[in-house]
Amino acid sequence: EAQLVESGGGLVQPGGSLRLSCAASGFIFSNYWMTWVRQAPGKGLEWVANINQDGGGKNYVDSVEGRFTISRDNAKNSLYLQMNSLRAEDTAVYYCARDLPSHRAFDYWGQGTLVTVSS
Amino acid sequence: DIQMTQSPSTLSASVGDRVTITCRASQSIGRWLAWYQQKPGKAPKLLIYQASTLESGVPSRFSGSASGTEFTLTIISLQPDDSATYYCQRYNAFPLTFGGGTKVEVK
Numbered sequence: 281e282a283q284l285v286e287s288g289g290g291l292v293q294p295g296g297s298l299r300l301s302c303a304a305s306g307f308i309f310s311n312y313w314m315t316w317v318r319q320a321p322g323k324g325l326e327w328v329a330n331i332n333q334d335g336g337g338k339n340y341v342d343s344v345e346g347r348f349t350i351s352r353d354n355a356k357n358s359l360y361l362q363m364n365s366l367r368a369e370d371t372a373v374y375y376c377a378r379d380l381p382s383h384r385a386f387d388y389w390g391q392g393t394l395v396t397v398s399s
Numbered sequence: 400d401i402q403m404t405q406s407p408s409t410l411s412a413s414v415g416d417r418v419t420i421t422c423r424a425s426q427s428i429g430r431w432l433a434w435y436q437q438k439p440g441k442a443p444k445l446l447i448y449q450a451s452t453l454e455s456g457v458p459s460r461f462s463g464s465a466s467g468t469e470f471t472l473t474i475i476s477l478q479p480d481d482s483a484t485y486y487c488q489r490y491n492a493f494p495l496t497f498g499g500g501t502k503v504e505v506k
Contacts, residue, residue, distance in 0.1 A: 317443075324486065324497055324499050324500045325435075325437075325497040325500075327488075327496065330495075339493045339494070340494075341494045342494065375443075377442075380445070380448060383431075383433070383448050383449065384431075385433035385445060385448040385488065385490055386433075386435075386445060387454065389442035389443060389444075391441075391442060392442060
């Protein structure tokens with residue numbers, strides 16, 4: 281069965297950077313679009329970014345465009361989110377998720393990694 | 400951006416009740432809508448996609464329907480394990496957006 285495991289979260293100061301990783305297993309990673317979704321404490325879900333199978337196609341929510349970069353390494357079955365110029369409002373649990381084929385809905389999710397932006 | 404208005408924000412129902420949650424899109428999104436269940440401290444779980452297609456392994460008491468820009472998640476015969484927050488998500492265009500969530504309490 282598919283499994284996604286995020287890592288890299290932690291406490292960072294405003295303006296700082298952090299790189300999240302998501303290790304995939306149990307499926308052919310290179311066949312799937314992948315996505316990052318975040319959830320601020322006590323709040324709802326927010327789609328952040330996604331990336332196509334070969335990494336050539338990427339989309340971002342406006343609030344992170346220019347600050348965050350999604351990437352993948354299919355040889356390592358890994359998804360990444362490089363987060364720069366972090367703000368307090370980026371504080372959230374970040375989930376990586378697998379896109380359902382032909383749909384931008386998400387059938388497998390990781391357990392999430394908490395990012396806290398605070399001085 | 401297309402907005403998704405989900406209602407109610409909370410509901411309380413008894414075991415065995417029929418429960419309905421609605422998501423309304425601010426403009427047409429076709430049938431590009433999914434529903435998720437999220438329990439506290441856990442990742443969301445996909446229940447339904449393309450408005451009415453049940454994800455594999457999801458109990459048949461969950462169903463989805465669509466009428467124009469209004470989408471409905473129905474739980475027939477509510478069970479204690481259904482206590483959770485439910486989200487709709489549209490995926491017709493970027494940015495993808497979620498509804499605000501509906502917290503379901505099972506009495």
